[in-house]
Amino acid sequence: MTLIATQSLTKTYGNRVTALSDLTVTVEPGIVGLVGANGAGKSTFIKIMLGLLEPTGGQARVLGLDPTVDGHQVRARVGYMPEHDCLPPDLSAAEFVTHMARMSGLPKTTARERASETLRHVGLYEERYRQVGGYSTGMKQRVKLAQALVHDPDLLLLDEPTNGLDPAGRDAMLALIERIGTEFGISVLVCSHLLGEVERICDALVAIEGGKLLRSAQLSDMTAVTEVLSVEVSEGTDELAARLAAAGLPVRRDNRLLLVPVLDPDSAGVGAGDTALDKTYDLILTAVAELDLPLHRLDQRRHRVVELFATDPARVSGPVAAGTALEGAR
Amino acid sequence: MTTLDAPQTDRPAGVIHDIGYQRYDGPRLGRRYLVGSLYLHSLRTAFGLGRTIKAKIFPWLIVGVVGVVAAVLTAVRAQTGEVALSYAEFPEVLSILIIFFCAIVGPELASRDLHSGVLPLYFARPLHRADYALVKLAALVSATFLMLAVPLTVMFAGAAFMVDGIGAVWDELGDFLPALGYVAVHAIVYSVLALLVASLVRRRAVAAGAIVGAFLLTSPVVAVLSVMPHEAANQLAGLASPVTLVGGIGDWTVEEVGDLDIGPYGPLYGLVAVGFVVAGILLLLARYRKVAAR
Known part of the structure; x- marks a missing residue:
């Protein structure tokens, strides 16, 4: 089954800012990297997949459903980890993730069980009874991942999961995502502006720039030894x-x-x-x-994936001036 | 005898097995369950239950003050036999405390989710946006109602033991039940305004100030209108502020001697209050249709 398919997907904010323009891409299950500079349209893409934003034009299908029509069904089967801070500081991780599990429709006891199990899977043990406000960035990222995972989604949408982490934390987070994709059997769409980071764990890669598709391919084609x-x-x-x-x-x-x-x-x-x-x-x-x-x-x-964009390597690896215009609008 | 330190060779007791990730294929409950869970969570949040002592101080301080007022009134009645304050006057006298309560709890319910960024997580789940807004409102209405209705019920219970004969108890009940309804009107009108303001402000402290401001903003208008040399203007003055608007409804319905002079405009007060609540809810829904979609 196709995980995500879009057809000429377009999203403009007002009349001025174009976040996505004529994006046609098909993504198969597995760990998929969505790469692009800040403001390339990654977050907009994710929000359209969740049905949180309506596309201005074109179509999208997630897990075979149209998020603009069956938004609630899509959201029941998808887990979302936003880029920004999204944790109430005065709740414990255990309580918060339990509450979020219930908000996905898990019965009370199951929600509590799965919350502690999921927190254990992301590497939070006794700390889970402490208030989130006192957590380090790395622990907060883990809680954010846990709340996205707790209701056992079929697809995880992770927006910049390694943001703000130190190198060791990045490695741990990437290893965790890789485990989720392989051992847990959950498809993952992971957004990043760091190509070198996602290429390590992804099966497929979609690169966008300025809302346009740059390249989409299975990574096995790309990184042949x-x-x-x-x-x-x-x-x-x-x-x-x-x-x-x-x-x-x-x-x-x-x-x-x-x-x-x-x-x-x-x-x-x-x-x-x-x-x-x-x-x-x-x-x-x-x-x-x-x-x-x-x-x-x-x-x-x-093969370094960067070499795939060798036509204009600066576009992907360097800061993209054209894309930054969107920052404020996301 | 088996002791704890006896080595068990036949089976490795106490070893925790990592059973790995387990998929979940149990039930996923629907809209009613989501609404119910969010409602309970929000009601607990309103009183700071399941949170730190810091979150409990302010709501419980107000609950305490209201409780003391009710206790004193009951005690006075028990000692002197005089009714110092009727049931219907109770919420009116405490209106400033209701404003404070809404100014504390409203931001706790709405601004907190905005500020901490939790809102996108809710909306990335199968919860309807309208349900979220209405549940938060219901939680604030319930919390405010409980804050007033429980002491009021205590007062009634005290009175019921004091008065002579079952007939007098029925009389008390006849005063008490309409007053309970009047408390509900207070809770609804105050909560709508408070939550609407709170949903627009991300910072809790600012939101609390804004809510108190919103309640007090138009009270000078009421004051000016009520001293105008024009009878209809005086009688309609109360419409200008939510506090006197609710007071006018009380004068119209539950109180024999009104403290506001509303003349024949009682039904108008009722109508304006309904319009106020409906408009507030529509604005609240509109607010949550857009927010966090960025």
């Missing part, structure tokens, strides 16, 4: 680059990383019974060992 090894050493990167170049490997430098293309299988130096990959690994390891460098990392590199 390439024949490049990346090497990271904590010191002596230049020496290693020189040594590898001398060994006949065309090394490329990418910040602290060295990118080494796998040897051509037909070229000289690749012995029988040895794959070109093994041989390349050997060469690198030998070089590192001989120079006695502290090796940090040596792995086969995936």
Whole structure:
């Protein structure tokens, strides 16, 4: 079943600001990343999916339902984690999530059980009886996720779930989302302005910019393993680059990383019974060992998704001037 | 004998198994359940139940003052046998406390959800927007009604034991029940205005001030109109403020001797009050149709 399908979806605020324009996209179940700069229309897209906003033009279908017509049915099967603060500071997480579960129609006892279970799944244990006002940002994000998850939705809409988190918190949140998508079997649409972040966990990616579709594809197409090894050493990167170049490997430098293309299988130096990959690994390891460098990392590199937007990489990775006009209107 | 420290080798007792995530395919209850749950939650919120002591101070302070007033009145009647204050006068005398109560509880019900950003979470669930607005209003009306009706009932119970004979109790009941209705009118009119103002202001303290302001804003108009050398203007003066509007209804219906001079305009007071409430509810619904959709 198709998770989300839109047809020429358009949303304008007043006559001036266009949040979404002629967006046609189909999303299959799984973990889907919705990427775009701030103001690209991500939040508007989510709100239309929830039936909270009416599109100005075009159509949308979520879980096979039209959110403008069957909004209540859609909202019963969807969980929503907003970008902004949405927690009452003077309630405990347990009470709040229980209340939200009841607001999704779960009977009283079930609501309480599922609330504590869900809070446990997102990593809140004894803290759940404390007032939310005293929580750290990371814990608040977990409560926000728990309230979206507590009624066991078929689809989770997460708007910038890693906002305000430190790197460790980001990793934990992303791991959690990945678990929800894979172990829990719930489809997730996760919004982010950080491509590098969602590409790690997503099955598919939709990139929008200025309300228009930039690209939509299954990530497996995008991040096929390439024949490049990346090497990271904590010191002596230049020496290693020189040594590898001398060994006949065309090394490329990418910040602290060295990118080494796998040897051509037909070229000289690749012995029988040895794959070109093994041989390349050997060469690198030998070089590192001989120079006695502290090796940090040596792995086969995936295509970075950014490279998919290589036509104009600044559009996705950098701040987009055209998109910021929307900030206030979202 | 099994003791706690005896090792149980046959089965690993006390091990918590992570059973993993479980899907839920039990019942999902409908609109009535959502409305009922939200109503109870809101009514508890109104009195700060299930919250910290800070949330309880103000509503219970007012409940306490009203309770003391009722207790004193009952005691005075028991001692002297005189009725210092009739049942119908009770809410009128306490009108400033009703305003304070609405100014505290109204923002607690409406502004708090706006300020903390919870509202989008409600509307991202199968709850109707109109239901949300009406439930919040119902909760405020109920809270205000309870705040007044419980002490009033205590007064009635006290009186019922004091008076002689079953006939006198019936007389008391005849005074008490209309007064209870009059209390409900107070609760409805005051709550509509208070909640409407609260739904427009995000900060609770500001909302509380705005509510008190909204009640007092037009009272000078009443004062000026009632000293005009024109009888109809004097008699219609009460329409200008919610406090005197409700007072006028009391004069028209439950009180033998009105404290306001409303002349023959009693039904008009009733009509204006109904119009006021209907308009307030429509504005409230309009407010919640748009809010949080940004």
